[in-house]
Amino acid sequence: MSDNERPSIRKMIEDKASQKGATNAAEKTMPKLFLICAIISILTTFGIVLTLLFETVTFFSEVSIVEFLTSSEWYPMFSDPDYGIRPLLLGTFTVAAIAMVVAIPVGLAVAIYLSEYASDKKRRTIKPILEVLAGIPTIVYGFFALTFVTPVLQSVIPGLAIYNALSPGLVMGIMIIPMVASLSEDAMSAVPQSMREGAFALGATRLEVSLKVVFPAALSGIIASFVLSISRAIGETMIVTVAGGGSPAQGFDITSSMQTMTAYIVQMSLGDAGFGTTVYYSIYAVGMTLFIFTLVMNILAQFISKRFREEY
Amino acid sequence: MKEVSQENTSGTPTEYLSAPSNLPKREWKNRLFRTIFATAVIFSLLMLLILIIRIITQGIGSIDWQLFTNFASRHPDEAGLKAPLIGTIWMMALTGPISFVLGVGTAIYLEEYAKPNRFTTLIQTNISNLAGVPSVVFGLLGLTLFVRELSMGRSLIAGALTMSLLILPIIVVSSQEALRAVPAELKQASYAMGATTWQTIFKVVLPASVPGILTGTILALSRAIGETAPLIMIGALTYIAFLPESIMSQFTVMPIQIFNWTNRPQEEFHMVAAAGIIVLLVMLLVMNSIAVWIRNKFQRRF
Amino acid sequence: MLASQEKNTEYEDNTTIETKKTGNSVYKVDQLNLWYGEDQALKNIELDIPEQEVTAIIGPSGCGKSTFIKTLNRLTEMIPSVKTSGGIYYRNQDIFDKKYKVELLRTKVGMVFQQPNPFPKSIYENIVYGPKIHGIKDKKVLDEIVENSLKGAALWEEVKDDLKRNAFGLSGGQQQRLCIARCLAIEPDVLLMDEPTSALDPISTLKIEELVQELKKNYSIIIVTHNMQQAGRISDNTAFFLNGEVVEYDQTDKIFSSPDDKRTEDYISGRFG
The missing domain is CATH 1.10.3720.10 (MetI-like)
Structure with a gap:
């Protein structure tokens, strides 16, 4: 096969094989470089935990942890400051609850429609448009809440303050609809077609199949999507910073300002807190609380979807 | 439930095999919920539309x-x-x-x-x-x-x-x-x-x-x-x-x-x-x- | 003959490997066992595979024939749960030796798979893939390799005008011959073929079978097939696998005319499998 002018390919490959230094070097170094990349993600987690831990410890050396957990007043900027996390928690969970009142029913209804009722073509048109809703930056939602939703609500609820919990809660709910819808739809689409066919064969209507067969079978995935959405709502920052205002909650009045944990962190770092002051460290203590809540919810969501997954 | 069983026993075999009497109600319910679910989709899309239209009308004048x-x-x-x-x-x-x-x-x-x-x-x-x-x-x-x-x-x-x-x-x-x-x-x-x-x-x-x-x-x-x-x-x-x-x-x-x-x-x-x-x-x-x-x-x- | 002398020269890196006399066999398989986790897929395989002949491996689905051929170039290693014991000696060297360079083994042992698996690149790029990774960069040499390999795989006439075409545009049979040409490009010693025609139509199958006859002049070929007629048509030796064991291994004529084992006879005559 080879002609006389050059050695056979086999011979050439053998000659090259003895001088494959560069290939061998790449073969040895590349996996190490990739391992380093992978380790950076672990270091990020360590970085977050250590950062929060160190500065929170500093904070608790100046403010007692008992006050932080039990006091019902949050006035860090007073000359005689109060550091009770409860009003911030109240604000955070109230806004998240309002968001869920919107996102869960609407998101779930959208998921059932897309998974059980819509034709393939409709589904492929609607889903990307809903993804747009999820891709809009949160600052845009904040702007929308403050300059449009709040004035509209004020015309219905006369006592509504400019900064309130209701408007950002509702807007956050709209933002989270696609998340509930897409995660729940994934769970429902994973239910095998044979289960639906079994019920249809018995004469069940589409609604009965959806609610009595598909919904229970996908329940763990659906609940996991709720938990993840709550976690997302708790961690959401810009909507509440822009439209929720900066006063700690005074009870359950959603028509007035209710500062959330995230809004507090941003508002303090906008310039009020000098480095090394107690207020500066307080943002880490609040950040730590926020981190723990979202982490627990994320782990809970993973646990639910794994532990209670239906084996089809 | 009681009503249904009474009807079934009193009916002739052909009636028994024809559509169950609660079917119209169930189908109506199905249509109702279908509308509700579709409304949720329309609501979401409408919100997106309102958001975008509102932002454009507010901001278009300042774009130069x-x-x-x-x-x-x-x-x-x-x-x-x-x-x-x-x-x-x-x-x-x-x-x-x-x-x-x-x-x-x-x-x-x-x-x-x-x-x-x-x-x-x-x-x-x-x-x-x-x-x-x-x-x-x-x-x-x-x-x-x-x-x-x-x-x-x-x-x-x-x-x-x-x-x-x-x-x-x-x-x-x-x-x-x-x-x-x-x-x-x-x-x-x-x-x-x-x-x-x-x-x-x-x-x-x-x-x-x-x-x-x-x-x-x-x-x-x-x-x-x-x-x-x-x-x-x-x-x-x-x-x-x-x-x-x-x-x-x-x-x-x-x-x-x-x-x-x-x-x-x-x-x-x-x-x-x-x-x-x-x-x-x-x-x-x-x-x-x-x-x-x-x-x-x-x-x-x- | 010159070619076979070249084949016997060993890489420097593999000279220290434990050797075992294999005579004119390319492969000597010695007490080979293989497990997927707990399940034993190969049991005590003993085979001598002669050079420049076609050796067919036949047997019903799940008998371990595909697993066996993939141990010959150590591709089974890609599955993490696989464990092996015993030895495979290629040209006198133990390929399971820790010091043995598996890349060098695979350079000399080409493989054609069940499904045609060209790379999503042009025909030309598919052929030069092997030479390039082994350091041949001279454009003139590469062009020559492409022509020779495609001719060797009986594909040249069909594609010579459009070598830049994407390989995915070829028919299934053409793709499979491209995959054979891709192996030929690095002038291997052995060709392993794992049911190369199972995904092809009868005409493409015939072409591949003719090609195998042509290729055996230069290469030792081991072919797995579930098609007994195919084994009968193209092979010199046949090994019958059943439940991970070699039931019978002999010249193809002997296996098909007067097998020693009752189970071979039953399988050949179509009573099971």
């Missing part, structure tokens, strides 16, 4: 050449986006490569090299948990680690590193999916020719998965340019009248400028903010279109 050539100003009619626009471009130019290298590297490690052991599970679990950490917490990390401990100050590079870590999980997960989509037969063909692992990855796996990886990276970057909170945390300025000169320069970005204008009480500033939002959304639209285009154009069906 000045908006792009002027720095921020105390007078709304003179206020421009020059610094944040350039800042956002800098931010993308830095965040893109950093997060791409780290994210794709991690994905290659997990998909092609890692053995199924505890350490691999740890990395994988860690990544899915990082994806759920609120962005403001990443801001706290950036503030402490990059701005203070590593003395980078409130610079572009400190912001870009923070953003890179924030979008890292998204890039890792989407790159993993793209790598996993490369059929095992192609890898086997390469190994059977005497190729080494790295040669196989570099010459077979990566070329086949690069459209998916790029799509995921662009979508992650479009998440990054809309992020506000982490950059506020690390102290990106809200009023800045100069352009960044190096990665150590102070900076501002689009969402922060929009945030600043939104926070002003004057209605005029809200209109400039809406104009800024239009520009930001157009940038996002362009990036998403590129991502979808790459996916449709180059994604091979194996």
Whole structure:
């Protein structure tokens, strides 16, 4: 096969094989470089935990942890400051609850429609448009809440303050609809077609199949999507910073300002807190609380979807 | 229930076999709920429509050449986006490569090299948990680690590193999916020719998965340019009248400028903010279109 | 003959490997066992595979024939749960030796798979993939390799005008011959073929079978097939696998006319499998 002018390919490959230094070097170094990349993600987690831990410890050396957990007043900027996390928690969970009142029913209804009722073509048109809703930056939602939703609500609820919990809660709910819808739809689409066919064969209507067969079978995935959405709502920052205002909650009045944990962190770092002051460290203590809540919810969501997954 | 059984026993066999008497009611219920579910979809789409129309009507009047050539100003009619626009471009130019290298590297490690052991599970679990950490917490990390401990100050590079870590999980997960989509037969063909692992990855796996990886990276970057909170945390300025000169320069970005204008009480500033939002959304639209285009154009069906 | 002398020269890296005299066999398989986790897929395989002949491996689905051929170039290693014991000696060298360079083995042992698996690149790029990764960069030499390999795989006439075309545009049979050409490009010693025609139509199958007859002049070929007629038509020796064991291994004529084992006879005559 080879002609006389050059050695056979086999011979050439053998000659090259003895001088494959560069290939061998790449073969040895590349996996190490990739391992380093992978380790950076672990270091990020360590970085977050250590950062929060160190500065929170500093904070608790100046403010007692008992006050932080039990006091019902949050006035860090007073000359005689109060550091009770409860009003911030109240604000955070109230806004998240309002968001869920919107996102869960609407998101779930959208998921059932897309998974059980819509034709393939409709589904492929609607889903990307809903993804747009999820891709809009949160600052845009904040702007929308403050300059449009709040004035509209004020015309219905006369006592509504400019900064309130209701408007950002509702807007956050709209933002989270696609998340509930897409995660729940994934769970429902994973239910095998044979289960639906079994019920249809018995004469069940589409609604009965959806609610009595598909919904229970996908329940763990659906609940996991709720938990993840709550976690997302708790961690959401810009909507509440822009439209929720900066006063700690005074009870359950959603028509007035209710500062959330995230809004507090941003508002303090906008310039009020000098480095090394107690207020500066307080943002880490609040950040730590926020981190723990979202982490627990994320782990809970993973646990639910794994532990209670239906084996089809 | 009682009623039904009475009817069934009293009916003739043919009546018994014909449609159950509760069927019209059940079908009506089905139609009702179908309408309810469809209404939820329409509600969501309507909200998107209202949001977009509202922003456009608010901001379209303020979009002119000045908006792009002027720095921020105390007078709304003179206020421009020059610094944040350039800042956002800098931010993308830095965040893109950093997060791409780290994210794709991690994905290659997990998909092609890692053995199924505890350490691999740890990395994988860690990544899915990082994806759920609120962005403001990443801001706290950036503030402490990059701005203070590593003395980078409130610079572009400190912001870009923070953003890179924030979008890292998204890039890792989407790159993993793209790598996993490369059929095992192609890898086997390469190994059977005497190729080494790295040669196989570099010459077979990566070329086949690069459209998916790029799509995921662009979508992650479009998440990054809309992020506000982490950059506020690390102290990106809200009023800045100069352009960044190096990665150590102070900076501002689009969402922060929009945030600043939104926070002003004057209605005029809200209109400039809406104009800024239009520009930001157009940038996002362009990036998403590129991502979808790459996916449709180059994604091979194996 | 010159060619066979070249084949016997060993790489420097593999000279220290434990050897075992294999005579004019390319492969000597010695007490080979293989497990997927707990399940044993190969049991005590003993085979001598002669050079420059076609050796067919036949047997019903799940008998371990595909697994066996993939141990010959150590591709089974890609599955993490696989464990092996015993030895495979290729040209006198133990391929399971820790010091043995598996890349060098695979350079000399080409493989064609069940499904045609060209790379999503041009025809030209598919052929030069092997030479390039082994360091041949001269454009003239590469062009020559492409022509020779495609001629060797009886594909040249069909594709010579459009070598830049994407390989995915070829028909299934053409793709499979491209995959054979891709192996020929690095001038291997042995060709492993894992049911190369199972995904092809009868006409493409015939072409591949003719090609195998042509190729055996230069290469030792081991072919797995579930098609007994195919084994009868193209092979010199046949091994019958059943439940991970070699039931019978002999010259093809002997296996098909007067097998020693009752189970071979039953399988050949179509009573099971």
